[in-house]
Amino acid sequence: MRDTWSLDVLYTGFDDKRWSEDLKKLDDCVEKFLSFAAKLSDENEKETIKEGLKLLEELEGLSAQMMIFCELRGAADTRDKDSMSYEGVLSQKRNRTRAAETKFAEYVAARKNLEQDIKEDAFLTSYAYLLRNMAEDNRHLLSGDVEEALAKMDISGGAAWSSLQGYLTSSVEADLGGKKLTLSEVRNLAYSPSREERKAAYEAELACYDKIKDSVAYALNSIKMQDISECELRGFASPLAKTLYYARMKEETLNALLEAMTEYMPQFWRYLRLKAEKLGYADGLPWYELFAPLGKSTKRYTTEEARDCLITVFSSFSPDMAEMMKRAFAEDWIDFYPRNGKVGGAFCEALNSKKEFRVLTNFSGSFSDLVTLAHELGHGYHDFMVHDNEPLNMEYSMPVAETASTFNENVITGYAIDHTGDEEEKLALIESQLSDTAQIMCDIYSRFLFESEVVERRRESFLFADELNEIMLDAQKKAYGNGLDENCLHPYMWVCKSHYYSADLGFYNYPYAFGGLFARGLYAKYKKEGSAFVENYKKMLKNTPVMSVEDVAKICGIDLTDKEFWMMSLHSYDAEIDEFEQLIKNA
Structure with a gap:
């Protein structure tokens, strides 16, 4: 077992013969799809749609494989120039089909007999959800030429700004007691058993962000403005509305989730204050103590x-x-x-x-x-x-x-x-779970509030780093309540979270709360139903690409638009918070 991954199943490198062969093959796939789209005919609609889907299978599969290879190499080493170069090459090749894909989507959307064809053909039946979404999504597509132009502009726009944020946060060095550390290394020290080291690491982290804050602020502003502009062009009321639409999730589900979270959140503030008191703080927990270990679980894992x-x-x-x-x-x-x-x-x-x-x-x-x-x-x-x-x-x-x-x-x-059976170890384990859930509850909610405010204000003005810091601090105060010391928060959390830095994927925050609390509800069902639950769980996962969020949950007997499901999930933490309180009193 190696410490690093192997990508050889894809390619051994950019000098791999398979890579050069697939570059050529990708060009062939692009040309085949362009030729197909140029000859769309109303004569045999069913066979035309089938042909288009089969061409897309080949095109999407190959381009995704090659792009993933570049992205994985780049994630392992952001200084890999070849990966960055080839990402641009692949994007340009793939963008050549954007107009043709839009034309095909328009063709599908215009078919009056689409439902009948889906019903009669097994291949089309397997793609029923995709085809129906394709027809519906057509309302938000622009002309083929405009789609192609936007895709090309994104290479040096949103995608480039995203790469800048990734490069800066991965290459900047923190100075901790004269020792140079990566941002990941210094952030890992938040879990250190030493209070002095946790605090020093927090201060070094903040100083680290100060070096890159202005550049990252420009990246964030540019990405959010691009997202806002595209939403206006595509007829979405807001980036959040666009996100919900493509998540295949109802606004009622998000509202039910957020309402349950805000109602239950004081319970997690209680947990944070209990931890603060245990560590000797009277006014809530300082930020650098969020992940301070409690109990005696000193186990380290190879x-x-x-x-x-x-x-x-x-x-x-x-x-x-x-x-x-x-x-x-x-x-x-x-x-x-x-x-x-x-x-x-x-x-x-x-x-x-x-x-x-x-x-x-x-x-x-x-x-x-x-x-x-x-x-x-x-x-x-x-x-x-x-x-x-x-x-x-x-x-x-x-x-x-x-x-x-x-x-x-x-x-x-x-x-x-x-x-x-050891109370000190149990304290450490329960504290770890509550700490992780507090991230889902409080941190994720603060990110949602932050992004909502940034998007709203970015419509009218550019937001400099100091303004972004203020928005983040306000969001943290609302989300963490009296659980944290408001004089020791983290104004730069917007710099290090890559989730903000995608023009195509805004509001990648609430899905963590959704996933966490949905999973908690599923876990409660598993504990109740045992092995009988597992097959439905697998069936649910398998169907996630071909059903809406609400429909896939029904496989496990859950109504996501009902606030009571979310409250049930949250109340499963009651006993753990109570036991946490008792354990720290006994410790």
């Missing part, structure tokens, strides 16, 4: 120990998940440790063409890192569930994207809590 623990725990949930995890470790699907030039945080990327995935983490050996691995491997399991779908039926929407991952968090942490 990557081998993390592997063995995860396989043991998830074998009891579903043997196929355990087998998947074995492969991920054995076949070098994971890039574990932080290093200079490597992006921060963690993610999972599906390699749909190979029925595999790759995981990036910044592993330091803590229990939190073990949970992160479980989280990302949950994404991988979700990908495995859709691998047998049709090639164009593998992409699922933002909200459900965080469901399987956060479900895994509940499983691993619940298992650890249930299998310890």
Whole structure:
């Protein structure tokens, strides 16, 4: 088992013969689709639609595989110039078909017999959801030439600004006691057992952001303005409305979620104040103490120990998940440790063409890192569930994207809590879970408030770094209430979160709250129903690319527009917060 991932299943490098062959093949795919779109005919509509879908399967599959290779290389080393160059080359090749794809979508939308054709043809039936969405989405498409122009402009617009943010945050160095650290390394020290080190790391982190704040502020302003402008062109009321539309999620669901969160949030403020009091703070928790460990769980994991623990725990949930995890470790699907030039945080990327995935983490050996691995491997399991779908039926929407991952968090942490008889260790484990959930509740809500305010104000004015800091602090005060010391917050949280930096994917915050609390509700059902739950869970994951958020939840008997479901999910934390209070009193 290596410390870094292997991408050889895709290509061994840009000098790989397969890469040059696929570049040529991609050109051929582009030309075939352009030729097809130029000859669209009303004579045999059913066969024309089938041909278009089959051409898109080939085009999407190949271009995605090649772009993912570039993105993964770039994430592992943001200084990889070849990856950046080829991303631009691939974008230009792919953008040549934008006008043709728009023309095909218009063709599908104009078919009066579309529903009948779907009913009569098995291939079209398999793509029924895609075709219906294609017809509906056509209302928000512009002319083919304009779509192509926008895609080309994005290469040096939103995509370039996003790359700048990633480059700056991955390459900037923090100075901690004369030692140079990457941003990921210094942020990991928030989990240090030393209060002095946690505080010093927090101060070094803030100083680090001060070096790059102005450049990142320009990136954020430019990306949000691009998103706002495109929404106006496409007929969306706002970037949030666009996000909900493409998430295939009702506004009623989001409102039910947010209402439940704000109603229950004081319970998490209570948890934060209890932690603050335990650590000796009278006015709430300082920001740098958010992840301060409590209890005596000093266990550190090697990557081998993390592997063995995860396989043991998830074998009891579903043997196929355990087998998947074995492969991920054995076949070098994971890039574990932080290093200079490597992006921060963690993610999972599906390699749909190979029925595999790759995981990036910044592993330091803590229990939190073990949970992160479980989280990302949950994404991988979700990908495995859709691998047998049709090639164009593998992409699922933002909200459900965080469901399987956060479900895994509940499983691993619940298992650890249930299998310890030591009160100090139990305190550490419960505190870890409550800390992670406070991120879903308070931090994610603060991000939602921040982005909402930024989008609203960006319509009229440019927001400099100091203004962005003020907006972030206001959002944190509302979201964390009296749980944090308002004199020690984190004004620069907008700099390091890559989720803000996509012109195509605004408001990538509430999906984490949705995924976390949806998963918590699913976990409650699992604990109640046992193995009978697992098959419905798998069925639900498999159908996420071909159903709306609300419909896919119904597979597990859940109404997402009902606030009571979300309250049920949240109230499952009551006992843990109560036990946390008792444990810190006994400690």
